[in-house]
Amino acid sequence: MRVADLMHKDVSVIAPDASVAQLVQELADSHVSGLPVVDSRGHVIGVVTATDVLQASAENDDARARQNLFANTTVRDIMTPNAHVIAPDAEAREAARQMLYGEIKRLFVEDKGKLVGVISQTDIAHAVGSGRL
Numbered sequence: 001m002r003v004a005d006l007m008h009k010d011v012s013v014i015a016p017d018a019s020v021a022q023l024v025q026e027l028a029d030s031h032v033s034g035l036p037v038v039d040s041r042g043h044v045i046g047v048v049t050a051t052d053v054l055q056a057s058a059e060n061d062d063a064r065a066r067q068n069l070f071a072n073t074t075v076r077d078i079m080t081p082n083a084h085v086i087a088p089d090a091e092a093r094e095a096a097r098q099m100l101y102g103e104i105k106r107l108f109v110e111d112k113g114k115l116v117g118v119i120s121q122t123d124i125a126h127a128v129g130s131g132r133l
Contacts, residue, residue: 001133003095004088006124007109007117013038016045016076023075024053034106037079042114047083047106048075085110088117092133096124 012030014023016037026035027050034049056078060066086095086107095107099121109117127133 001092001127002088003086003090003092003107003109003119004117006092006095006127006133007088007119008123009117011036011108011115011118013115014048014075015039016074016079018075019071020053020056020073020075020078021070023048024070027053036083036108036115036118037075038115044083044085044108044110044115046076046079046081047108048079052078052080083108086119087111092119092124092127095119099124 012026012032012035014026014035014037016039023035027033034047036044037046037048039045056069056073057066060069084098084102084104084107086098086109088109088111098107099105106118106120108115109119124133
């Protein structure tokens with residue numbers, strides 16, 4: 001089974017210059033815990049998660065500093081660069097191995113340098129549990 005068989009094609013994304021407030025809104029609206037950060041060409045340049053927001057917020061001791069974080073900090077400032085990507089024609093087992101050994105929850109699927117989907121640990125577990133993998 002290939003990554004393309006299990007991936008989700010409708011992927012919410014965020015721009016690197018979006019504010020942390022915009023990020024939080026997109027995470028909530030999309031019902032996901034992390035988003036790929038993409039450039040104007042649709043290339044994944046990083047990943048940003050709810051954990052990144054919590055860590056950045058915890059580093060600010062007072063309410064004013066936290067308010068500044070949400071209004072004036074960009075996604076680029078808190079994202080993890082070099083997100084893990086995989087090709088759509090890769091084996092699903094390879095995706096599982098990368099997630100397991102890399103201790104990551106999701107891989108972004110790129111075809112010819114452009115984001116086309118996302119595959120998560122949950123997608124792999126569902127495929128195994130349903131006998132598809």
